Amino acid sequence: MTIPQRVPRRIAVVGGGIAGLAAAQRLVECASGDHLRLFEAGPRLGGVIETVHEQGFQVEASSDNFITTLPYGLELCRRLGLADQLVQTDPRYRQTYVVHRGRLHKLPEGFLMMAPTRLWPLALTPLLSPWGKFRAAMEYFLPPRRDEADESMAAFATRRLGRETFDRLVEPLVGAIYAGDVDRLSVKASLSRFRDMEREHGSLIRAMRRQMAARRRSHRKETQSGARYSLFVTLRGGLGTLVDAIAASLPAGCARLDAPVERIDRVEGGAWRVHAGGTEETFDALILAAPSHVAGQLLAPIDAELGQLLGRIDHTGTAIVSLGFDRSQIAHPMAGAGAVVGRIERSPILAVSFSSQKYPHRAPEGKTLLRIFAGGANAPEVAQMEDDRLAAVILAELRPLLGISGEPVYRRTARWPRIMPQYYVGHQELVGRIEDRVAGLPGLALAGNAYHGVGIPDCIHGGQRAAQRVLDESR
Numbered sequence: 001m002t003i004p005q006r007v008p009r010r011i012a013v014v015g016g017g018i019a020g021l022a023a024a025q026r027l028v029e030c031a032s033g034d035h036l037r038l039f040e041a042g043p044r045l046g047g048v049i050e051t052v053h054e055q056g057f058q059v060e061a062s063s064d065n066f067i068t069t070l071p072y073g074l075e076l077c078r079r080l081g082l083a084d085q086l087v088q089t090d091p092r093y094r095q096t097y098v099v100h101r102g103r104l105h106k107l108p109e110g111f112l113m114m115a116p117t118r119l120w121p122l123a124l125t126p127l128l129s130p131w132g133k134f135r136a137a138m139e140y141f142l143p144p145r146r147d148e149a150d151e152s153m154a155a156f157a158t159r160r161l162g163r164e165t166f167d168r169l170v171e172p173l174v175g176a177i178y179a180g181d182v183d184r185l186s187v188k189a190s191l192s193r194f195r196d197m198e199r200e201h202g203s204l205i206r207a208m209r210r211q212m213a214a215r216r217r218s219h220r221k222e223t224q225s226g227a228r229y230s231l232f233v234t235l236r237g238g239l240g241t242l243v244d245a246i247a248a249s250l251p252a253g254c255a256r257l258d259a260p261v262e263r264i265d266r267v268e269g270g271a272w273r274v275h276a277g278g279t280e281e282t283f284d285a286l287i288l289a290a291p292s293h294v295a296g297q298l299l300a301p302i303d304a305e306l307g308q309l310l311g312r313i314d315h316t317g318t319a320i321v322s323l324g325f326d327r328s329q330i331a332h333p334m335a336g337a338g339a340v341v342g343r344i345e346r347s348p349i350l351a352v353s354f355s356s357q358k359y360p361h362r363a364p365e366g367k368t369l370l371r372i373f374a375g376g377a378n379a380p381e382v383a384q385m386e387d388d389r390l391a392a393v394i395l396a397e398l399r400p401l402l403g404i405s406g407e408p409v410y411r412r413t414a415r416w417p418r419i420m421p422q423y424y425v426g427h428q429e430l431v432g433r434i435e436d437r438v439a440g441l442p443g444l445a446l447a448g449n450a451y452h453g454v455g456i457p458d459c460i461h462g463g464q465r466a467a468q469r470v471l472d473e474s475r
């Protein structure tokens with residue numbers, strides 16, 4: 001029997017963020033005979049992921065860890081030989097604080113994003129009034145909504161837990177993660193597991209309590225076998241190590257830096273001609289892993305409706321200011337991973353991560369590294385302030401919260417304009433329509449944080465799926 005041979009193909013990946021890199025890595029792993037080209041607009045690979053080492057601090061410019069409940073980040077690290085460099089969060093500092101009326105309070109223990117797993121900590125928290133607590137506890141008895149219609153995170157959380165719990169606990173947590181307007185963000189696109197809990201168990205509290213009991217049982221088994229990671233992990237050398245490891249696994253010369261793709265044509269026979277930096281090359285298949293608004297502009301001349309649909313995915317921007325201090329300059333014990341700030345506080349800060357508490361290797365002995373997230377959908381003007389003013393505004397906010405004296409010994413600002421895709425109500429339907437249009441263009445796949453999740457593991461998975469789609473088409 002003769003085995004059918006695959007004809008080697010020319011494949012282009014546009015965008016060298018983690019999604020594009022994961023796609024390229026999968027292509028090399030599965031189809032080493034193919035000719036691969038990766039176009040990246042900027043001078044380095046990694047997109048928003050970048051680790052900087054300065055004055056003994058290890059500073060992440062954007063993402064600083066990834067979740068382990070999805071397997072894709074961990075698996076990729078293992079395949080690249082990075083498993084022994086994975087670092088877990090310090091178990092002493094997994095608590096989150098919430099800023100309320102200008103003071104830090106611990107988030108009630110067991111409160112996970114949209115639902116409590118334990119009722120006592122909720123009953124005792126100073127973050128809620130007696131009425132707010134009563135209303136949240138009523139969630140247990142409220143009838144579930146069982147239809148499939150999407151709704152905003154605000155509508156969902158308020159409906160289940162009441163306005164006060166939404167304003168003081170849910171919105172600060174969710175707003176910090178998505179840097180978005182929770183009145184518009186879709187619960188089905190980003191936090192569908194909570195809608196599923198409501199549907200399947202009738203109540204979030206009931207679902208959480210059952211899940212926690214099941215988790216405790218499996219945790220006991222895993223602890224016995226020594227298999228468990230903390231909820232979030234990072235890499236000892238920073239997440240830039242992951243970017244470097246993928247880059248090293250690609251064929252020499254396949255990545256073109258400073259090569260923004262300016263135009264794409266569909267040529268006879270269904271091939272793709274890519275114009276970048278004054279050159280043009282033709283490919284059999286194309287993976288677009290640039291931000292969706294860029295993909296939309298590039299595809300509009302080929303399919304106007306697809307371009308228009310992609311352009312409907314809105315993006316917000318944030319700034320991250322990393323500040324280093326002598327530990328003695330901060331009076332607060334900072335016994336946690338960081339603090340989130342709800343929009344009702346009207347603060348320029350979305351969240352502050354106690355970066356070197358979570359991961360002690362990030363600051364030299366005796367020093368502390370804080371990372372402050374500013375801007376987002378509710379205060380876009382903050383992310384645009386020039387560096388000195390931004391730092392001054394942030395410090396004025398942080399000093400009374402953390403008891404900071406003196407000036408930071410280290411400062412670095414990273415800006416991410418128009419980078420965080422916003423999954424508004426109806427997002428899944430919009431992505432479904434985009435994917436239907438893409439299905440009509442053989443040899444094309446999309447990847448990136450705009451479609452099926454913004455976290456690093458989601459983006460890795462999206463890149464790998466795009467690679468698989470292109471490979472499957474060639475069989």
Ligand SMILES: Cc1cc2nc3c(=O)[nH]c(=O)nc-3n(C[C@H](O)[C@H](O)[C@H](O)COP(=O)(O)OP(=O)(O)OC[C@H]3O[C@@H](n4cnc5c(N)ncnc54)[C@H](O)[C@@H]3O)c2cc1C
Pocket residue numbers: 014015016017018019020039040041042045046047048049061062063064065066067259260261262289290291294318320416419420447448449450454455456457459
């Ligand atoms: C501040 C911040 C903090 C975050 N924190 C976390 C976290 O802790 N954990 C987590 O899991 N996730 C986090 N995220 C989310 C996650 O990091 C991102 O969603 C993910 O890295 C995006 O990857 P991507 O490849 O889709 O896009 P990007 O990283 O944006 O990459 C897209 C690439 O396309 C390139 N490009 C654009 N136009 C063109 C063109 N015309 N031609 C060629 N190339 C082009 C860009 O230069 C860029 O390199 C964070 C995000 C931000 C912004």
